[in-house]
Amino acid sequence: MKEKLISVLALFTSTGTLLCCVLPAVVATIAGGAAVGSMLSLFPWLIPLSIHKEWIFGTAGILIALNGFMLFKPIKKTPCNLEAGETGCEITGNFNKYMFYGAVFVILLGAFFAYALVPVLEFIGA
Numbered sequence: 001m002k003e004k005l006i007s008v009l010a011l012f013t014s015t016g017t018l019l020c021c022v023l024p025a026v027v028a029t030i031a032g033g034a035a036v037g038s039m040l041s042l043f044p045w046l047i048p049l050s051i052h053k054e055w056i057f058g059t060a061g062i063l064i065a066l067n068g069f070m071l072f073k074p075i076k077k078t079p080c081n082l083e084a085g086e087t088g089c090e091i092t093g094n095f096n097k098y099m100f101y102g103a104v105f106v107i108l109l110g111a112f113f114a115y116a117l118v119p120v121l122e123f124i125g126a
Helices: 002-031 033-042 046-051 053-072 087-124
Strands: none
Touching (some): 002 033, 002 053, 002 087, 053 087
16 A cells, blocks of 8 residues: 555656646747746746756655655565455556556656756757
8 A cells, every 4th residue: 555655646746747847848839938928827836836846856756766666676575465366466566567657757758848858959959
């Protein structure tokens, strides 16, 4: 149960990186700066998220690292005591792995938009 909670928290906090960094960049790319201004006036809580993006990425990174450690630790795992067999344990293990990989993908996407997109665009001259 603890691993499932950490997986959900890791995915939830990594999703915050999408809100602070990816959403404004995508809206600006598709609709322009005026649309970002309208979006920020409609959702003013995006501004503090963008200001404190280091804390968001740090928290998400720590939770994802903790999730990865708990998921792939070499220590002997606790046995499943299910009457139906090991099917429930396999389902839970697969769920945790999918949540972990999803959280890693989301935080990498957010990090690209937050820190690497502008240097890449400057490099190619766009």
